[in-house]
Structures are given as C-alpha cells and as structure tokens.
Amino acid sequence: xxxxxxxxxxxxxxxxxxxxxxxxxxxxxxxxxxxxxxxxxxxxxxxxxxxxxxxxxxxxxxxxxxxxxxxxxxxxxxxxxxxxxxxxxxxxxxxxxxxxxxxxxxxxxxxxxxxxxxxxxxxxxxxxxxxxxxxxxxxxxxxxxxxxxxxxxxxxxxxxxxxxxxxxxxxxxxxxxxxxxxxxxxxxxxxxxxxxxxxxxxxxxxxxxxxxxxxxxxxxxxxxxxxxxxxxxxxxxxxxxxxxxxxxxxxxxxxxxxxxxxxxxxxxxxxxxxxxxxxxxxxxxxxxxxxxxxxxxxxxxxxxxxxxxxxxxxxxxxxxxxxxxxxxxxxxxxxx
Numbered sequence: 001x002x003x004x005x006x007x008x009x010x011x012x013x014x015x016x017x018x019x020x021x022x023x024x025x026x027x028x029x030x031x032x033x034x035x036x037x038x039x040x041x042x043x044x045x046x047x048x049x050x051x052x053x054x055x056x057x058x059x060x061x062x063x064x065x066x067x068x069x070x071x072x073x074x075x076x077x078x079x080x081x082x083x084x085x086x087x088x089x090x091x092x093x094x095x096x097x098x099x100x101x102x103x104x105x106x107x108x109x110x111x112x113x114x115x116x117x118x119x120x121x122x123x124x125x126x127x128x129x130x131x132x133x134x135x136x137x138x139x140x141x142x143x144x145x146x147x148x149x150x151x152x153x154x155x156x157x158x159x160x161x162x163x164x165x166x167x168x169x170x171x172x173x174x175x176x177x178x179x180x181x182x183x184x185x186x187x188x189x190x191x192x193x194x195x196x197x198x199x200x201x202x203x204x205x206x207x208x209x210x211x212x213x214x215x216x217x218x219x220x221x222x223x224x225x226x227x228x229x230x231x232x233x234x235x236x237x238x239x240x241x242x243x244x245x246x247x248x249x250x251x252x253x254x255x256x257x258x259x260x261x262x263x264x265x266x267x268x269x270x271x272x273x274x275x276x277x278x279x280x281x282x283x284x285x286x287x288x289x290x291x292x293x294x295x296x297x298x299x300x301x302x303x304x305x306x307x308x309x310x311x312x313x314x315x316x317x318x319x320x321x322x323x324x325x326x327x328x329x330x331x332x333x334x335x336x
Contacts, residue, residue, distance in 0.1 A: 091139030178261030
C-alpha cells in the first residue's frame with residue numbers, strides 16, 4: 001500500500017523507488033504482482049510518467065486509510081503502552097469541565113507529562129460529528145438525547161442536582177421554595193444549550209408565569225458557556241442561572257452567590273461517550289480512569305457544600321433546598 005501511494009504521489013517509478021529506498025525494477029515487479037492479484041491495471045504508463053487508472057484511484061484512496069490505521073497501531077504499540085508519547089483529544093460540556101474534567105486533567109498531566117492533551121469545551125449537541133470523524137477520542141457531556149444512536153458506547157455518570165443561583169441581594173434570595181416560574185421575572189443565563197428534558201419543564205413554568213399577565217424575559221436571555229463569566233454576570237445583576245454545587249462552591253463560601261431553589265427534575269445527566277468498534281488508546285483509557293476517580297469525589301463534596309450552606313440558617317437556606325443524596329433518592333422513587 002505504501003508503494004502504491006508513493007507511485008501515485010511521485011508519478012514516476014524512478015522517483016518513487018528513490019523515496020522508498022528500493023530499486024526501480026523491484027518496485028515495478030511489486031506493482032505488477034499487485035495488478036495481477038487484482039486483475040486490472042492500476043497505473044497507466046507513458047514516457048512522461050504514470051497516472052492511476054479509475055481502479056488505481058480507488059485503491060489509492062483506500063490505501064491512505066489502511067496506512068494511517070497501521071501507523072496509528074504502530075504508535076499505540078510502541079509508545080502508548082507505557083504512555084511515553086502520544087496525543088489525546090477529548091470533548092466536555094461546561095458542567096463536567098468544572099466538576100470532573102479539570103480535576104482529572106490535573107492528575108493525568110502530572111502522571112503522564114509526555115502525553116499531549118487537547119480539550120474542546122462545547123455544547124453537548126456539537127460533539128457527535130466530531131466523535132464520528134475521529135477528531136475526539138471520547139467526550140463527556142449531556143447524554144439524554146443519545147439513546148437512539150446505535151454506534152455509540154455511553155457510560156452514564158452520576159446525576160448532580162442543579163440549583164437556581166443569584167447574587168446574595170437578589171429579590172428571590174431568602175424566599176422559601178422558589179419556583180421555576182418565579183425565575184422568569186429575571187434574565188436567565190444558560191451555561192450550556194438546554195436539553196429537551198430540562199427545556200420542557202422550564203417552558204411549562206414560563207407558561208405559568210405568562211398566565212399571571214406578567215411580561216417574561218427572553219428565555220434564555222443569554223447563552224454563555226464560560227463559567228467564570230456567567231458567575232460574574234450573576235454577581236453583578238439580578239440575572240439567574242442554574243449551577244451544580246461544585247460549580248459555585250467557592251462563591252457560596254465567599255458569599256458572592258446565593259442558592260435560590262431547586263426542583264426534582266433539575267439536574268445534570270452526563271456521561272462518557274465513545275464509538276463502538278473503535279477501541280480507545282491507552283492514553284484515553286487511562287484518562288477515563290482519572291475521570292471516574294474525580295466523579296466519585298463530586299457527590300460527597302456537594303453534600304459538604306450544602307451542609308455548610310444550611311448551617312448559615314433559614315434566612316439564607318430556603319426550605320426548597322435538599323441534599324443531593326435526598327434528591328437522588330426522590331428521583332428513584334418518583335414514577336418515570
């Protein structure tokens with residue numbers, strides 16, 4: 001296959017033989033043998049050089065894929081077994097980036113400094129074509145819309161409650177059991193594209209708000225997947241957003257943000273997504289281990305964050321806030 005590619009590239013047996021470090025007669029015999037096996041000429045010979053026939057062009061196209069796969073395998077066997085070299089490309093949504101990916105990356109880079117890592121942070125609906133085109137080894141993002149995709153391997157991760165968040169002086173701060181409908185009186189910032197499973201109950205809440213003859217804000221008023229910027233906007237205005245406790249733990253501790261409320265259906269639902277029939281590289285498998293380790297630490301951390309928040313007293317802890325563990329138990333008991 002490499003000889004076919006070289007001959008197509010150089011257009012001359014002499015030049016291709018030099019590039020391949022072969023004698024010209026040896027290359028000519030090799031191509032003739034291949035043509036005999038296929039039963040058709042692969043190249044048209046002339047005094048000015050050679051060009052591929054129609055079948056030759058098809059073979060050249062496939063040969064590139066075969067050679068690339070062979071080179072990838074060589075790289076795996078020679079380098080990635082000991083993780084001494086290589087590249088890793090992953091995708092992640094804004095929520096998993098903040099809760100698990102950054103922790104996993106810090107540990108992975110420290111353990112395997114010779115592996116180059118590229119992370120794409122995008123909305124969940126942008127990753128699928130990139131995964132299928134092999135731009136990504138895998139991605140960690142919303143998985144609720146991927147159930148009907150037969151070519152995917154999906155490993156769900158734990159669900160984590162989302163909370164409506166505002167500044168401490170927000171008009172809704174300190175109220176008991178803030179509803180989703182009440183948030184529509186204020187600008188809502190979406191950290192990621194809202195999946196249908198969350199969009200439907202939010203739009204139902206919007207209709208309830210409209211029934212009161214009030215003028216709702218645009219929904220969402222802003223889509224912005226840069227978490228630090230979203231938190232600054234919320235801190236400096238009456239805007240509301242939805243965050244996991246791991247996304248806003250520092251701001252809650254510093255009293256720069258306030259929990260307003262939550263609902264049983266308001267939670268993350270992300271997982272690790274790869275392609276069936278395409279084994280992951282050693283680097284990708286190792287990074288998945290770090291992701292799983294970081295994920296196992298998130299829920300206990302969120303329990304501690306909520307416990308600290310609750311210890312401040314009823315004025316800053318609306319009764320609508322429940323622990324992540326109680327919220328998960330309630331979802332299991334609720335009918336689907």
